[in-house]
Amino acid sequence: MSTRRIKKVAVIGSGIMGSGIACHFANIGVDVLLLDIVPRELNATEQAKGLTLQDKVVRNRMVNDSLTAALKSKPSPIYHQKFASRITTGNLEDDIAKVKDVDWIIEVVVERLDIKKQVFETLEKHRTPGTLITSNTSGIPIHFMSEGRSEDFQKHFCGTHFFNPARYLKLFEIIPGPETSQDVLDFLNSYGEQFLGKTSVVAKDTPAFIGNRVGIFSIMSLFHAVKDMDLTIEEVDKLTGPVIGRPKSATFRTVDVVGLDTLVHVANGLYENVPKDERHDLFKLPDFISKMMENKWLGSKTKQGFYKLERHKDGTKDILSLDLNTLEYRPNKKANFATLELTKTIEKVVDRFKVLVVGKDKAGDFYRKNFAALFAYVSNRIPEITNELYKIDDAMKAGFGWQHGPFQIWDAIGVEKGIEIMKAEGFEPAAWVNDMLASGVSSFYAIKDGASYFYDIPSKKQEKVPGQDAFIILDNIRKSNEVFKNSGVVIEDLGDGILNCEFQSKMNTIGGDVLAGINKAIDLAEKDFQGLVVGNQGANFSVGANIGMIFMMAAEQEYDELNMAIKYFQDTMMRMRYSSIPTISAPHGMALGGGCELSLHADKVVAAAETYMGLVEFGVGVIPGGGGSKEMTLRAQDTFKKGDVELNTLQEYFLTIGMAKVSTSAYEAFDLGLLQHGKDVVVVNRDRQIATAKAHAKLMAESGYTQPIKRTDIKVLGKQALGMFLVGTDSMEASHYISEHDQKIANKLAYVMAGGDLSEPTLVNEQYLLDLEREAFLSLCTERKTLERIQHMLKTGKPLRN
Template structure:
């Protein structure tokens, strides 16, 4: 079984350095080679790159910079060599000849090209090297973009392809698709065509940049960057290069014409307006503007920048109100004959769906590979064939014919066989259309899909905002499904119900879900409404229920493992902290952020922080908890959020046994395994009445002195001082002697009282309103 004990990346540019960084993220020693001095500069650049290519800065020690001429022989020590030099065939040939000269049996050699032919690249190598050659196209930035396209050449042995695919999936956490050696492979081929179709439809309907981006973002299941912000991020010169690569490589003159360079983009490139990297493109920041909206948009009729405009129409408003991507698309299509923005949307959708179907079999064998490529590489919520199914394949084909548009051959062939959808679910199993028949989507034992389990009837109970699911081996998973997975009364009730159910009938509990984020915190809107109405008893009841729900997780006589992912904030963190173990997704942004809205954690977060400080003092063999509580105080008071699961450790949130999981799809299965491991060891029932050793008045004084110093320096406001003072009391136990032992409920009472008093503050309510309105904190 192929393994990578050491890897090498040749080319220390932005992409090569970032690939090396992600190999280091996965624990793989990596040699980064370039011309003399360039690799060292590439490594140095990693430190300043934002967002960081590394999960943790310490991982950079796994990368060794070298000189391609001097250190070429070291490649023979590597199991995987990745070429990431410039997209020029002659430059790649020069590098591949050198690799071939030191190639050893078992070594995989791959190119990170975004669209050049691997057959042409590897043509300068010997047969054995070609048998282990392929494209591994990482999408940029490699740490954050899930897609990895693998493209074998004619001579590549299947075992090499499957080995690399398995390794990239399991160790690097990638979403792997196998593409064919065609221009720009899958994602860039479809994505570039879709953007070009958008520009053609824009000209046809006479739309502005604002109008196009208002339609081609979330309303069509695309990212908020929509069309023109995406182009600016990619780089307009880069986009022209991608267009040219397809145009010069395809044999169909009509397809070549479809990839002709848009005149407006050529004009902007000639002016040096390349997008984000040059400071302006279709958008720019007005540095003179001091208001919140500094972004200006290009007016194509004058070629001057102007303020952005709010775009609206009856069709757009109807689409915004519709449920789901298919509902939004249907709303736009229904209005296409009477609303020019909806008509534009129809043209873009139809062109993209038809082109994707026409390329089936040419750029990839299956609809799933194309859909996955677009979801993972371009962040579409649905791939083109998933969209065909959502809109109705037969109904869409009829509408195309009515409008004089030819139905793509693969679609017509499928319908002729009386097959109505590209995807079929039977008895909870998924099948997808491939070359005239349906292919079973094999489920991997190390992956658990909650959606698939729900389809199979494995729901134990469903409540308002959460459900409990049987994930096998007598383990249950509590899945939040409230809006944004926020914690409200329904979720709290489900937590208590799940604790009772698992205690009686199951070996343990996993806390996890498959939402966009694990949990963005408590229901802030509900809390603000109660505060503005002066419903203090109601708020007190809510906080008590929150604390008791979290305590029910902590004291449950069964193991609990939390598996958070992406945004895990405030109450979401407090739901994880009672668990026996936390398995962070590598991309977990974890933090108690209540001070950002003028509050402190009150769902057990402060109490748990005090417990963690005590445990760390005991582990260090000291009696004084001041040092560990100071770190946690700073983390919570400044509302720090980890920028990875690993970073949560440096913020003080990890405990013994916690870990991070790179492969997102394995997260829930890993958590289940951890539950079973804890159960097999003989799970000790938690002490429901444990005592906590606190820092007392001495530690509180230290914390408050630090706050006073920050206020004198102008770093914080008077209201920040008030919040931090209450946080210091809640974390240290307040006016008690150092080392005093108190029951948990004593600390819970302190945090609840502080929370209630802060809720009554007008400045806190202003912060809450600002966060709800803009998503950004208010400093007042």
């Protein structure tokens, strides 16, 4: 095990990528030195101020402007704005000597070999021997960059390719140079995964490495297919989006966001540098791309690309699409395919591929052509770009947001069926695929004893995928470790006396079956186990309560049943808090409404850094009814300090609910009072989250966990707080900041959080507040405008302001 510690890094180059990398190191608590070049001339503002080229503010202008722009960009590159204080800026002339004090230097300058070599020559004069030095190049061969450098430099030098944006995309490619030491590669591999929260992939020093080689092939393949198959860009985006587990931005929208020029730069590089690639001609730009480059239609950065946003004088706007035949923009056309209709009822993406490739329409043709080309291409890239097939899948999932890599898709269709489709489209798999089938192995992957195995070509047998011992992969253990299952949850034994309750409902919404599952999990854990984790590995932890069920009951005026349902939710949350075993919530992605309430009631929260948490019930016309309103009142009271203006503290918690605030990271959730310092923890790598949550549950159980005593000491402020809230909502409605219905919801929340209209501050118990909360929730469900809001959310997924 390496004892190397990274306390300080230097990032050389502060462009979009450099600033993004600097912010991500700041995210994980590392001290960052960000350096860029000195401007050669003054700008107009500097001239007006009478500054000279010797002034520090001028000399650091490039780096400071870049970092400021990055910190203002959306989505933010930083978990919390205060983390930006971990970044010190400077320039490559005055501050270059400071690199002697860092543990790792990352070069992110312009993609030109001559410039990179000059930078490395300068850095070597100041670098302390033994310091890691890496390049974030995406296309220049690593072996060219370290030519002529010292032995120590070459030993500690390699490529570390982050994908943009560095905070959000998980791929971290590590590319060894000719002399890179194995210790350095091993260290970077584990550091990327453990500290940076990345999927680390060691790649070979081949053009565009793994992710971009396959990713750009895939996009260029689509560019050519569009014309050949006479498809529109909307049709391609429909076929290559969420239906096959790819991002919503699919193909053309993604290119608009990334920038067509970026894509063209990599594609041209590949065309020049892989002359022997059997699909070499595919990297040649189609005419329509060349024309778009001439017109500077580069996507979002030039306000038009494959799509264009048109704003009208009346404030309305339309999204126009590019017609690739005429190269003129036209209104967006909705895309529909019969084959896609067949997959609507198939919840799991991996189960859809079999259906898609046998489609009898244009969509079926598209998938057969597309997958045939992709399977042939990736099988032929081994051993050129990597020796192990799982690395190609890892790179595509982590770098391009694919839910399943090419070999996983091929497995889902069936290896033999994949070959049949390939042959029909005029492709052949690489010889090793036929050898694999001949040796009696019928799939690229297998699961044994809760671990993933991949087909290893040299040994012709399944080998364990390395590095998974730090993870618990629920997909791998679900069948073998299942303790209980209903339509909403699966309860798994994680080992060491800890259970996991995994939601399985659509978008992990919380309805009666999920609540029954949580109660069953607590029953089982109290009887035969030591602790409980509530966690899953879906796209989101939970988007909240099943509002469809609430809508049905409210619309049919079944208020007794609705009252019982809300009480059941509240009681379940209270069991999370007051069971005899430690309960851990492991939220990630969206943890909204009821998903947030569940986390508020756990003994401890082990949150992924990318957790977007909030009580958003106002959006559907109600207040938090699963204990959230009670809990925020209790938390406000727990933070009252002596001499505090208690009303101000309560008001902050009131506004968190009233403005439906959602954290943009787990660190922001601490500011909102949704996570608690000293109690809750944040994990940067989501793959480690369930294992970390299990470890905390085990530690709490073994440290002598005692069932908490119910609270009877919650100080509510009564009329004094209620009066202040009502005056506030009144003036907001009068100034048209909120609608009349917003005011009604806010007043109901005010009544709950004030503890009713008590004449003086009083100590109450939790049940008192839960009863007020449930009563308020129910009364709002009798309002027509609330039903309109719920219905609108169910139909469109967007809140209605009525």
